[in-house]
Amino acid sequence: MLQAVLLDISGVLYEDDRPLPGALQAVQQLQDKGYPLRLITNTSRQGRAAIHRQLTAMGFAVTPQQIFTSPQAVLRHVRMAGLRPYCLIHPGLEDEFADLLDLPEPNAVVLGDAEMRFDYAHLDRAFQLLLDGAPLICMGDNRYFRGQGALHLDAGPFVRALEYAAGTTALVLGKPSAAFYASALEDLGASAEATLMIGDDVIADVQGALAGGLRACLVRTGKYRAGDELRAPTAWVAADLAEAVARFC
Structure with a gap:
C-alpha cells in the first residue's frame, strides 16, 4: 500500500519558472489526501530557502521542511x-x-x-x-x-x-545514489517499499529509486526523452504529474 510520495522538482513541478499544467493541483491533492511528501532535488545552485521562495511564488503550498536537497545530505x-x-x-x-x-x-x-x-x-x-x-x-x-x-x-x-x-x-550523496534515497526516506519517516518516487530523469529519479527499493513513476516532462521508459520497464509511466497522481488519489 502506498503511504508516502517523493517528487522531483524541476521538470516535474515546473519548467523555466512556470508550473507545469496540473502540477499545482496535483501537489494540493497529495496534501489534501494526507500523503507524507518530500520534494527532492539534486539542484546545487541554490539552497532550500531559495527553492521554497521560488515554489511558493509559483503557487505551490509547501513548507521548507517538505523540501529535501542533495546539499542538505552533504552537509x-x-x-x-x-x-x-x-x-x-x-x-x-x-x-x-x-x-x-x-x-x-x-x-x-x-x-x-x-x-x-x-x-x-x-x-x-x-x-x-x-x-x-x-x-x-x-x-x-x-x-x-x-x-x-x-x-x-x-x-x-x-x-x-x-x-x-x-x-x-x-x-x-545526491540522486541516484542509495545513500541519498535512504537519507530522504529517513527525513520523511517512511519505508522504501511504501514510497513512490515521481520524476522526469530515468537514471537519477527512476532507476535510482527502483534500486533503493522504492516504487517509481517516470513522467514525460522536463528531461524526459523518447524511449527513456525502455530503460526502466518496471516503472509506471505517465504524461505528467497530474496524470500520475490521478492514478492513486
Whole structure:
C-alpha cells in the first residue's frame, strides 16, 4: 500500500519558472489526501530557502521542511564525519555552507554544480587535495539539466574528470545514489517499499529509486526523452504529474 510520495522538482513541478499544467493541483491533492511528501532535488545552485521562495511564488503550498536537497545530505554527512572540506560550490549555496567555507587545511573536497567556478584553478585545487588522500563528496553526478528550453552541463562530467585524474571514486550523496534515497526516506519517516518516487530523469529519479527499493513513476516532462521508459520497464509511466497522481488519489 502506498503511504508516502517523493517528487522531483524541476521538470516535474515546473519548467523555466512556470508550473507545469496540473502540477499545482496535483501537489494540493497529495496534501489534501494526507500523503507524507518530500520534494527532492539534486539542484546545487541554490539552497532550500531559495527553492521554497521560488515554489511558493509559483503557487505551490509547501513548507521548507517538505523540501529535501542533495546539499542538505552533504552537509549532514560532512558535519557527522567532522570533515574540513574544500567547497567547490555555486555562490547560491554559500549561505548554507557558511561555516564550512575557507577552512584551514581542508581534508575533503565537496563538489556541487559550481557553474562558472568550474575553471582550471578551482578544479586543480580539488585535484591536489584528492591526490593527498582527501575524499571526494558530491551533491550529484547528473550529466545535464534542462533550463531555458535547452540542456546544460551539470556537475557529473566534472565529477568524472576528477575521479579519472586523481584515481579516486566519489561518494555521491545526491540522486541516484542509495545513500541519498535512504537519507530522504529517513527525513520523511517512511519505508522504501511504501514510497513512490515521481520524476522526469530515468537514471537519477527512476532507476535510482527502483534500486533503493522504492516504487517509481517516470513522467514525460522536463528531461524526459523518447524511449527513456525502455530503460526502466518496471516503472509506471505517465504524461505528467497530474496524470500520475490521478492514478492513486
